Amino acid sequence: MTASASATAVAPTPASNAGSPRVSVARGYRFELVKLVSQWRIRLLVPACWIAPALFVAxxxxxxxxxxxxxxxxxxxxxxxxxPLVILGFSGTWALPLLTSVVAGDVFASEDRLGTWRHLLVAIRSPRRIFAAKALASLTVILLLVAGLAASSTVGGLLAVGNHPLVGLDGHLLSPGGAAGKVLLAWVCVLAPTLALAGIGLLGSVALGRSPMGLLLPAVVALAMQVAQMLPLPVAVRLALPSWAFIAWNGLFTSPAQLGPLVIGIVVSLVWAVMATLIAYLLFLRRDFTNLTDDGSARRAVTAGLLPLAGLVAVTVAVVAVTTGATTGSGIRQDKVQVSLAEDFAHLYRMQTAQLNRPAVTEAQLKSTAACTKGDVKDDAEGAGNDWRCVVSWHLPGVQATGQAIYQLDITADGRFVADGDGPKEVNGYFLVRTATGDAPNPLWQFDGNVDLLPATAKG
Incomplete structure (x- = not known):
């Protein structure tokens, strides 16, 4: 009897529908957007994202x-x-998963907590248009927050420090205009994994209802993928996770750019976004709105939500492995580490030469090479770790002696490394170098680098 009465209240009669105007998706979208921005959480997040990064960077x-x-x-x-690149790294790890949780993870669950589904259905009379309006409104707010993080951190950095060249991950110098374009492109690229987390948030909000896990699902999934990226997993598994796109933007700052892993990360993220949103849409259409206690279940979330996503992981791993040839291994090999370190050193040596007003030299003239070992392994070393030791050799025009410098490398599982100078002190032993205009950071003392994890055949 109660279900029958609820059904009558939820579904208006055809006679009552005939005289009322059709509520379009655009009107529903504006209504949902107003509801979102009226929440105190969103009102705090918007100014925080548009102000806090600038203050932090400055x-x-x-x-x-x-x-x-x-x-x-x-x-x-x-x-x-x-x-803005420092803020981007932090955002991909913490800020963006939390923002998608707060916005997309609560957009449907809030109706369950307030018990307003019947009023919404009476007003709009179409679950499809309701889903579209809510999904578009949450996407708009998320894009507004991401834009705030990017714009605020950029303005803060430029006002505090200035529009100067940026040193890339392989040591080459980017002009201010080139740096601006790559910074903007890096922020655009992370929209793809952000959309994937937003789709997971919509899925959790629909499948779990008023349960707090629906709100936390994007953050929990992002944390699990971050842990997976730190484990010694094969390259194909890393690239098949949406979280890889939060890391792969690093490849934009090498010359030539390492675009293969970035493109794979973006495509995988967009596939995840479409799949998670589609599952959330189908679950929403199947929901029984005449049952006031039906606000999602853990069993439905597992069978209709997590299992398809787990299957998607298996499919993407297989596709990435076949298309790239990265079936096993970490992708961090001795030969690639040596080439990357030698290129970094040559670029930065030129920078140090200019600082000290020494005769100009080119990378081709230096002919820098590196010989690396990992612990006790001297040949065919591979894998992440902080036990890499490398000796960089170079030649100066007109000088017969070979210059050498020692570096200790700490390489993480995603291919990024930090090279810490270990002598000679005249080259990389001091944090500062004395220039004609005063002390300046020594570019050869400690620097970052990046190893492309894909096989050479996949990049060609």
């Missing part, structure tokens, strides 16, 4: 101690373009 850029363990953090005193 504040850190004025300090003598920089976040050198963060990618591009060591260059925050040298150029304003390093700040």
């Amino acid at each position: 504040g850190v850029s004025q300090q003598s101690t920089l976040p050198a363990d963060t990618l591009f953090g060591r260059w925050m005193l040298a150029t304003g373009w390093a700040g």
Whole structure:
């Protein structure tokens, strides 16, 4: 009897529908957008994303101690373009998963908590248009928050430090215009994994209803994928996870750009976004709105939500492995580490030469090479770790003696490494070098690099 009464209240009669105008998706979208921005959480997040990054970047850029363990953090005193990249690295790890949880993970669950589904259905009379309106409204707010993070951190960096060249991940110098384009492109690229997390948020909000797990699902999934990226997994598994696109933008800052892993990460993320949103849509259409207690279940979330996504992981791993040839191994091999380190050193040596007003030299003239070992392994070493030791050799025009410098490398599972100078002191033994205009950071003392994890055949 109760279900019958509820059904009558939820589904208006055809006679009552005939005289009322059809509610379009555009009107529903505006209504849902107003509801979202009226929430106190969103009202706090929007100004925070548009103001806090600028204050953080400007504040850190004025300090003598920089976040050198963060990618591009060591260059925050040298150029304003390093700040938005530091914020981008933090956002991909923490901020964007939390923002998608708060917005997309709650957009449907809020109706369950408030018990307003019947009123919404009476007003719009179409679950399809309701889903479209809510999904578009949450996407708009998420894009607004991401745009705030990017714009605020960029403005803060440029005002605090200035529009100066940026040192790339292979040591080459990017002009201010080139740095601006790559920074913007990097932020655009991370929209793909953000959309994937947003789709997971919609799925959790629909499948779990008022359960707190629906709200936390994007953050939990993002955390699980971050842990997976730190494990010694094969390259194909890493690239088949949406979280890889939060890392692969690093390849934009090498010359030539390492676009293969980035393109794979973006495509995988977009596939995840479409799949998760489609599953959420189908579950929403199958929901019984006449049952006021039907707000999702853990069993339905597992069978209709997690199992298809787990199957998607298996499919994407197989596709990536077949198309790239990266079936096993970490992708971090001795030969690739040596080539990457030698290129980085040659670019940065030129920079140090200019700082010290020495005769100009080119990378071709230096003919730099590197010989690396990992622990006790001297031949065919591979894998991440902080036990890599390398000797870089180079030649100066007109000088018969071969110059050599020692570096200790800490390589993470995603291919990024930090090279820490270990002598001679005249080359990489000091943090600062004395120039004609005063002390300046020594580019050869400690620097970042990146190893392309894909096989050479996949990149060609």
